[in-house]
Amino acid sequence: MNRINQLFADKGDRRILSIYFTAGYPTLESTLDIAEALEKAGVDFLEIGFPYSDPVADGPVIQHSSEVALHNGMTLHVLFEQLKELRKRVSIPVLLMGYVNPVLQYGVENFCESCRAVGVDGVIVPDLPMYEFEEHYQSVFEANGLSNIFLVTPQTSEERIRKIDGLSTGFIYLLSSSATTGKNLSVSESTTAYFSRVRAVGLKNPTVIGFGISDHETFVRATEYAEGAIVGSAFVRLLGEADYREKIPQFIHQLRG
Amino acid sequence: MSEYQVNDNGYYGNFGGAYIPEMLYPNVEELRQQYLAIIQSGDFQREFDRLLRDYVGRPSPLYPAARLSERYGANIFLKREDLNHTGAHKINNTIGQILLAERLGKKRIIAETGAGQHGVATATVCALKGLQCVVYMGAIDIERQAPNVARMKMMGAEVVAANSGSKTLKDATNEALRDWINNPVDTHYIIGSVVGPHPYPDMVARFQSVISAETRKQLLEKTGRETPNYAVACVGGGSNAAGMFYHFLDEPSVKLVAVEAAGRGIHSGESAATTVLGREGVLHGSRSILMQTADGQVIEPYSISAGLDYPGIGPQHAWLHKTGRATYAAITDDEAMQAGLLLTRLEGIIPAIESAHALAQLEKMAFKGDENVVVCLSGRGDKDLDNYMKYFGF
Ligand SMILES: Cc1ncc(COP(=O)(O)O)c(C=O)c1O
Numbered sequence: 001m002n003r004i005n006q007l008f009a010d011k012g013d014r015r016i017l018s019i020y021f022t023a024g025y026p027t028l029e030s031t032l033d034i035a036e037a038l039e040k041a042g043v044d045f046l047e048i049g050f051p052y053s054d055p056v057a058d059g060p061v062i063q064h065s066s067e068v069a070l071h072n073g074m075t076l077h078v079l080f081e082q083l084k085e086l087r088k089r090v091s092i093p094v095l096l097m098g099y100v101n102p103v104l105q106y107g108v109e110n111f112c113e114s115c116r117a118v119g120v121d122g123v124i125v126p127d128l129p130m131y132e133f134e135e136h137y138q139s140v141f142e143a144n145g146l147s148n149i150f151l152v153t154p155q156t157s158e159e160r161i162r163k164i165d166g167l168s169t170g171f172i173y174l175l176s177s178s179a180t181t182g183k184n185l186s187v188s189e190s191t192t193a194y195f196s197r198v199r200a201v202g203l204k205n206p207t208v209i210g211f212g213i214s215d216h217e218t219f220v221r222a223t224e225y226a227e228g229a230i231v232g233s234a235f236v237r238l239l240g241e242a243d244y245r246e247k248i249p250q251f252i253h254q255l256r257g
Numbered sequence: 258m259s260e261y262q263v264n265d266n267g268y269y270g271n272f273g274g275a276y277i278p279e280m281l282y283p284n285v286e287e288l289r290q291q292y293l294a295i296i297q298s299g300d301f302q303r304e305f306d307r308l309l310r311d312y313v314g315r316p317s318p319l320y321p322a323a324r325l326s327e328r329y330g331a332n333i334f335l336k337r338e339d340l341n342h343t344g345a346h347k348i349n350n351t352i353g354q355i356l357l358a359e360r361l362g363k364k365r366i367i368a369e370t371g372a373g374q375h376g377v378a379t380a381t382v383c384a385l386k387g388l389q390c391v392v393y394m395g396a397i398d399i400e401r402q403a404p405n406v407a408r409m410k411m412m413g414a415e416v417v418a419a420n421s422g423s424k425t426l427k428d429a430t431n432e433a434l435r436d437w438i439n440n441p442v443d444t445h446y447i448i449g450s451v452v453g454p455h456p457y458p459d460m461v462a463r464f465q466s467v468i469s470a471e472t473r474k475q476l477l478e479k480t481g482r483e484t485p486n487y488a489v490a491c492v493g494g495g496s497n498a499a500g501m502f503y504h505f506l507d508e509p510s511v512k513l514v515a516v517e518a519a520g521r522g523i524h525s526g527e528s529a530a531t532t533v534l535g536r537e538g539v540l541h542g543s544r545s546i547l548m549q550t551a552d553g554q555v556i557e558p559y560s561i562s563a564g565l566d567y568p569g570i571g572p573q574h575a576w577l578h579k580t581g582r583a584t585y586a587a588i589t590d591d592e593a594m595q596a597g598l599l600l601t602r603l604e605g606i607i608p609a610i611e612s613a614h615a616l617a618q619l620e621k622m623a624f625k626g627d628e629n630v631v632v633c634l635s636g637r638g639d640k641d642l643d644n645y646m647k648y649f650g651f
Binding site (some may be wrong): 033034052053054055056057059060062063067070075076077100101102103104105106111126127128129131132150151152155157160175180183205 | 434439441442542551552589
């Protein structure tokens, strides 16, 4: 059982909080310091983004952090170097999140082996299609004990949700709406109907809601319908502030309430 | 089934596919399931043919260029896509896609554009059909291509500046994809070339295939044979070339020549010669060849022609390149500009700088006397007059 499965198996009533941030932002060397600070502040698991020049699923905040990170010299090779220290400093589950092209250039097999070597538990690659994953990559992921996380949107059909559930091994990432990152969640009737519809499918995997979770209120709303929620842009925005280090504990504290 | 056409899984050999986030899946899947049935229906074909004839002005002439032929020692034919309404081949695709969008019940159209030719062609068909139109264009291109921005606005389109990344075509494409993610229900994305996730490359190639379908008939009339010895076309994303090659792919006697932009020289660091400088990778939803760093970050290309400065090529071209079915050549800014001037002076036709790249390739080819060569004159040079004037100091 990897760390992700363990987390959800042991969670009890706890509302799971995950934070996304971009590796190499705001500075090249900030990656692990931020990870460590987040664990100390009580975050349940981490998504570390590896930057890409053309992040089509991202809004302005994460686009900007990716640009700065690339400018700072972040690459997958640099990131895996940094992550050699990961398990000396961080014990919560860690996922890597990014786009497929850097992974292809690094080599999918190499990538999975590097993940395992440094203690990464799962991967989210939004533009890696289910068909490709099944056909070519599932066995490499499994051989390295990596969970591959799929996304579900309000437009995803029930049949497809079932298929995703069958292929998933960690959790399912529910998008609050079909949107790029950084939009604010507005929990309308149709959103709650969609969350309930997904629940009613009877999934074997836990679900975590992301995109648009930015504060205590949206965190609580989301975790009424799912085991956990993910905060991305709102946290990355904080990293743009000069004194972000001091503010991390308070930011997490306020989110949880 | 031709080995050069897309297979049931959306691939050309190992290129193509649909590398898209889940948010785009329903729209792309809807297209994939319906595009063939729609475009093969009698109703669609009648309206498509009628608009191409009465609105676009097709068939476009196949012009035997006598003085150019004399100069190169071969029979040079120009496929006059420059004479189409709005001045380029781009409208063949936008007519097809707007009819498709209409049949899918879409109310809102988005597009990306570099030079503005595809943006104008999209704004045009949206005016024709009374649909809302939003065109994404790099902030830098908006400045460089002011007349086309004005044309789009006059047609009623909203032109949105892409301010991310390098602020050119690649970034405009990113913004269009982001728009589509945020508007998953009523919007259709009219992609401007044979790029993007399956089924776009195949769909756009089918709409552009009218170029080679007509060429075959016209060649038969003019030469007694349906096939030429050579078919030559420029490649940005590759749509005019895909259309020019389409009905010749399975005729091994026809040599296919695709011409990329070498910019200031292939290895100058300012180039768009994708097949030379690129490696396999994924951009904008398909696996193809693209210019990128060792880490898989996309490199910004350069060409004097805004329509050729794209860091990738369509997946079918990647496959034609890999199999050797087509030859990929590269022409510099200077060679293209000279070829543009030459055509103007010898034949009285001002070509788009994109098309001038295809013409420049003639200088480098060795012909055996009586060979027939078709060059796709993909667009007219009106949009480029400023560039020509500056370059030659007229
Ligand atoms: C006249 C003309 N030719 C060629 C191109 C390149 O596109 P493609 O390679 O898709 O034909 C463009 C693109 O803007 C164009 O305007």
